[in-house]
Structure formats: structure tokens, C-alpha cells
Amino acid sequence: MSLDFRKDLFADERDDNLNVVGKPIRRQDILGHVTGTSPFFDDNKFDNLLHLKCVRSPHHHARIVSIDTAKAEAMPGVVRLLRGRDVPVNLNTLLSLLDFGLDDEPVLAETKVSYWGEPIVAVIATSEQAALDAVAAVEVRYEELPAVFDVEEALKPGAPTVNETYPGNHFVFYENTDHQRLRFGDTEARFARAAHIVEGRYQLTPIEQAPMEPNGAIAAPETNDRFACYTPTQGLFFSVGTCAKVLDVDLNRLHFIGGTVGGGFGGKVDSVCEPLAILGAMLTRQPVRYVLNRAEEMQVSAPRSAELWEIKDGIAEDGRILAREFKGWFDAGAYTRLTSYGVVKCTGHLPGPYTIPAVKSDIWCVFTNRTPATAMRGFGVLGVDFAIERQMDKGARAAGLGPMEYRLINAYRDGDMKATRRVASNTALVECIQVAAEKAGYPLAPEYKAMTSMTGASLTQIPETVTDSGRRPAGYTAIEKTEVSPGLGEAAQVQPTPAAPVARARTGGASSLPERPSYAPQPAPPQAAPPPAPEPPEPAPAKPRYSRYSSSIRRR
Amino acid sequence: MPIEITRTDDPGLAARLIANDRGAYVMGGGTGLMRRIHEGDQAVRHLILLSGPRLRQIAPERGGFFIGAQASMADVLAAPEARALHQPAASVGAPALRNMATVGGNLFARPPYGDLTTALLALDAEAVTASGSGEDRRPLALLLEDRTTRRLVLGVFVPDQGGARLHYTKMTRSHPRGASIVTVAASLARSGGRVTMARVAFGGLAGAPFRASGVERALTGGPLGSETIATAAERIGDGITPMSDALASGWYRLEMAKIHLRRLLGTAQGSPS
């Protein structure tokens, strides 16, 4: 198979006289790869290495009635067991490092489990086999709860609450709205003028990234009370921050060594193994290795989220798309992880690479009792692209045009205003379609062959946009908001944080569900009146248990 | 509890150990057992490493040929006597796996596995089992049906097929190799344009490979016409519960079984008896 570089296209925008780009050059790390000597995290050697394995929930949704570890603790080779109460801050959400979302996920479940395979107890033993045997000997009693696996079911009144932090089973964006919105132009007015209305409903299953190297980590004590962590993470600093937070230690006590990733594809950003490996090393003072086996990797490591889409297009007689509306539901699984961010990223991608003068989108990030979802290649955009391209094929049929022609008519051009209020530049879709048509032997009429991405912008201004008052989360208000910035000790000497944003206090530890910060359901407000704005928070007098990431250099 | 290991060349001892201790397993190539151990399966407590020349033998025997339980798929492929089994053996796993996977282990492989076994059923093979200090023979189908008695298998005996021919196909999701969605093995004898004998077995479809007697009856006695084949395909589901797993639902497996039986017999139609 030979590559065809179409250097005739955009020739004056490109410099072909480069040293590396466009030249066959060996990867700098490839000698290690072919000799098997590239240092993956699990290739580090330790004396007295201990192995960690988790007791996992056999239910999709259950209350934990009791946990009996006596038998396991007495087994040969078992060094120590970890429970939720051993985790200093046993409630976290990954994006809290960016102050986006509420802590909603324990490192080890204490009172209930919300997905099949959720970890409850970690066993540390002298061999993997001994750890597995002890895992089997831990006795957990459950009271099963009704579970929900479907985004539409989960949003219905009376659906089981998956995640106590979000009792409505949906993420709350910007502490304000129950879903992510996009408004651009006036879709209703344009639908009314459209020659064809095309509607479609599209559904995608979760997809596991399935890297060849499973998720894992090895942590080991270093001198000066520091801990090294060998990790395959795709987000090293993100992982350090997460571990510092849940373990309640200063960042500078954690020494992360990564960089060689045996495939990630988005599946290695969640820091699921690092915190427990480090905690294990802290409590045993020995190196601890925690590697997911393949069954765990497939079942409990986070996949791409399932998505459900409804798209409505209004199309003019000549095949131009006049208006497009999206309704989307991302299935976050039991906890937020990165799905909320995927929704935002998705919204920025709409309506796909086409110029449409009216776009409206409403996307929900929904909690269900499925495995928590996270990033995967084309994070947040692949699912909707699938839906959009199916919809384009339907639209082409409705308009009586070929799929290539229909896309060429609607493809964005340099100078077009996008729904994100950015002007498109360096677009190349028209040329890509033309080349694809040529390769496929698809005959394009001369007027389509003559099209170019560089001229012909049809929408250069932000159209007059109809906004609706929007919906607050039905009767939800953020509670337990407290200022965290004061009283940070040495943090005061660090760069002053600009306009300290409101952060939520993590008072009272994490173990008891009722004390969690959450969006508590309130009686629905009367129809017309907007819900009252939350009271401005009182400055917190007490020192918080830990500070925000941005000011984490501090005295303990 | 740590795993116990017994090395022996005494089939009688091995037979007694597995008969009396549900945690004891004879080790074949370990391709199934080792995974269970890695994943902490507490049912596997005792491994029996049995050795002996007969266990790896592949040799002609009166009225057919014998394959030792510990012969690997690669051994089968290298043995001209076992030619009838070459296509099924080659359809198991990938090269490294075929060097390890044994015939004995294939009889007890977890579903959807058991491709070679499916072919052995259609060939009317017999299981040669240890009995006291001697050997016993029983139809393979009976051995597979009786799930309560744990027997040590020394090998399988494949009788001469006379005029019958084996037709075999395996449907997978991944290519060129993968686990079975459905495996079909049909041994047919024909005379004067009529099917005089049909043994049809399916793998990957239910909990274990099985002979489909309804299909066999529908095929026997008449010519191998499209109508007969279609009628026979409708009998596949009789008395079984098609299995669902991550690869395919039971419904899909059954539909695929019908299609692949029709295709397989469709090619048999045209082939010399």
C-alpha cells in the first residue's frame, strides 16, 4: 500500500524543505522496543516486592452491609489489607484539579457499590497468588439495589440514584445547569423554511481502549519520606495531583516516573492504580505492585462512554443545511471521571465540519450503573461524528443528492463562522472529498470539482441568536460551598491565585455519604420564576483538610 | 491456599485423584487451567502432571487410529494418520497455542471452545479412559454428557470412516483466527444419491459440543437437496439453549449455525459422496 502525498494541494501554504517531516526517520525509542528493553513501568525490578489485588463488587448496585476480612488477614503471605477508611481522602473526581465537578468517587467503596467490579478492599501479599487467594477469602455482604443501565431510564423520575453526589443521575455543569447547551442562530425559524426535515436517532456502545499493556503502577518508598511511583499513565502531572489529593500529601513527596506507555488510547488517564499502590507502599514501607489483569482491564478500567444521539436537520431545496439540532446523552457510568469534559469538548465540535447557520445542542452527562467511562481517541467527538455522518447520508438522500455532493455543498470553507463563534481557517474538507471521489472512481460534476476550501464562505458573521432561559437542574442547588483559599499557611507566599474561585469544602472526611457535597434535590421551583441564586457562601473559618491543586505547596 | 502439584506416570493414581478430589485437575497443555490459576479461581487446588509415552502417541490401531490425550494440535497436524482432523486442528487458536493445546484438554475446554471435539463427535470417536489399571472405551458423546463423573482420558480412538466424509467449518469474528461463534462438523455417507448416514455436531453453540440428532434424522434417507438441508437447519436448536457471551448472543449463534450448516452442506451437495 503506497501513500499518495498530494503536494499539489495548498502548495504555497507548506514548506517541503524540512529535516524530519516527510522523511523516513527511525523513531528514537524504537531500538528499545525491538530488543524488548524499553522501560515499561512493570519492568522495574525490586527486592521484597509486594502484590496488590482488589476485592470487587459482584453486583451492579448494592449497599455494603458488612465486610469481614479476618480470614483473609490470617492467610499465608498476606501483609496488609486496605479499606476505604485507610484512604485519607476517599472521595475524588479527577477534574477537581481543574475545579470542574464535585468529588463523587471513592478510591475504595465503603457504603455502597455502583458498578460491577468496583473495588472495595485491597489485599497486599508477598505473591500475586497469595493476594488472589486472600481476595477470595474476604467476605462482603451486600444488599442489592435496583440498577439502571440506560441513559433515558436513568433520567426518569423514580430511577435509582446511582451516585449520591448527583441525585438526579446527571452531571451539573457550571453549578448551574443540568446539561451542556449550545445556541447559534435561530433553528426554529429556519426549520419552518426548510424543504426537508430529516431526523435520526443513533446509538453507540462503550468501547474499551484495550491497550496491550494493562493499567497498573508500582510504588516504592524512597528516602526523605518520599515515594516513587512507576506508572504507565498518559497524564503524569494529572496523576501526581490526583494522588497528592486522595493521599493528602504534598506533591513534593511523590516522585512519578513514567513516559513509556504500552498503549493508552485514553484509557490511562484515570489514575486508578497509582493511589492504591502508593498507599500500600506508605503503609507497608515496601514496594507494592498493582497491575490489572486482562479481565479487570476489560471490565473495570474505563471505556469510551456509550452515547445516544438525536439529530434533526432542516434542508433547503438546493441541498444546503439550514438548521441542525442535537440532543445527546453521554453514559458516564457510575462516576464522572472525564465524561463531563467529553460533553464540553463534543459541544465545541458541533455541528461537525459543515457550515450551518443555525445550530442548537443539548447534551446530558448521565450516570448509570455501568463501568465509569473516560477518554478514548477522538474523545467526545467520535460518537457524534458517527451520528453526524449517518445523518449526512440520510440528508443527501432526502435532498436527492449524492453523498459526496451533499457534503461538498455543506463543507465549511475558510472564513466561515462556526457555531463556536470562531472563524474557520485552514479548512481542507472540500479537497479531501474531491481526492476521495477521485480515488473511489466516483464521478463528480465539474462544478463540484471546481469547489475549493479557500473561498466561498457563506456565513461570515455570528447570526442573530435566539436564547432560551435555559433550565437549571430541576430544583437543584449547589450546597456546602465554602471558601478554601484562606488559611493555607505557606501557600500565601506562592503566587496569589487570581480571584480565588469558589471551591467546595471537603469537610468531615469522605466516608459518610450524607456529608458529601452534593446537588441536593430541592422542591421544584414554581414554573415561571427562576430558581433563587444560591446564597453567597460564608468564608470558611476552619482550615480545610486539603487545599486545591493550584495551591498545594503548603505545610501539613 | 497454595496449589498442590503431583507428578506421576501412573494413570491409575491420576484417575483416582481426579475422581476423589474436585479441586484436582490433570494438566494438559495448561492453556485453560493456567488462566484460571492466574485469575484466582479457587476451584483449582491441585494439578496433576501426568506423563507417559501412550499419552502423546498418535498411531493406527485396529479399525481406526488412536490419539493420546496429551498430543498437541501441532502433533495432530504433523501426523499423517490423523489427516481427517487436520482442518479442525488447524482452526484452533494460533501457532503458539497449537503447540500447547492438547486433545484431552480440548474435550473439557470451556465454551465456546472445543473445535477439535466437535469434529471428533462427527467422526464418532470414542474416549479411551483409565479404568483401574486398564483402559475403558465409551462413545465420546456419552463422556461429554456425563458431567458428574470425572474421568481421566488417555486418548481418543477414531474409527475408520468407510465411505463417509467429514465436512467442517468454523465461524469466527476475528481473522484469520479466533474463538468460535459456531463450529459445524458433519460426517456424511451417501449411496445411490441418498444420504445413508449423517453425524452432525456443533461447537460454540451451547455449553459443550453436541451431536444434533434432529438434524441428523432430517438429513438421513433422502437426497441431499436444498429443501432437506433447510429442514435440517431448522432442527439445530432442538433441545439446546444457545449460549450468549461477549462475542455473540445465543440468538445470533443459532442464526449463524443455520446459515453455516446450509453453506457447508451446500458445498457437500456438489462434492463426490
Place this chain on the structure above:
Amino acid sequence: MTTPVHFTHNGRPVSLFTEAGESLLSLLRLKLGDQTPKYGCGQGGCGACSVRIDGQLRLACLTLAETVDGAEVETVAALSAPNLDPLQEAFMDHFAAQCGYCTPGMIVAARTLLDTNPRPSRDEVIEAISGNLCRCTGYEPIIDAILAVAAQEVSA
């Protein structure tokens, strides 16, 4: 329960103790310090732990360690010394590795193929690596690299 095992590892005789139930992969990686075979699945499904035992391609994760007593065990490390195997050179030239995790097993499988079948067809190459998964490359560069070495070794 520990059992002594004696075998040759990449040509060097070794003697160690193995725990009951331990795999050859864990023995090689944790006890012998040969980290070139990788753990990808522990189920024989990915081929990242492919090694040769008495010249035969095997999966180290599914091999009970004590069964290699008296055998010759070879990992990709045996191919790299003293000079790189032509396959290793070809993998580098053809960009046949991205993350590199499947590569050691892939090269052991490819070498085993070429040793027994120096002129494989494209389909035979595909069959030979059908037990070795790669999530990065889409296989094409790997197949190209193996065919390139075959062409080169046959013409040499």
C-alpha cells in the same frame, strides 16, 4: 510448595526454585530478571509473552514454570546478541512498532516462522502472527517488515 527447575535461558544454564502454579512468564520476569517477554493478558490471547521452548513457539504466561525443566528457553533477548536480528532492523526501518509492548513477542513469532519457512507468503505471515495482537500499527508495517526480511534472507 517450591520445586527446583533447571533449564537453559538464552543459552545460559539456570537453576531456580518455582512456586506451585507459577507461570514461566513470572519466573522469567520476576526471578530471572528477563523483562523482555511482556504480560498482556495472562490468557494466551495476546502473544506479548511469546517465547521459544526447544525451538517451538509458546506462550510463557500459560506455561507452568516447572514444566520447562531440562528445556531450552529463548526470549527476544537471545536474538539481539551479539548483533541485532535482521527482523529487528526491519521492524525499525518499517516503523513496525509504536508503543513497543507487543514487539518482543511479535519478533519471536516472526523469527520462528522464518526459521521453518524462509519464503512465507503474505497469508502465511499473517497466520504466523495471528496469535500476536498489536493495537497501534494496524499490522501492515509488521507484515511488510517480515516479508522484507524473508526476501532479503532468501536472496542472500
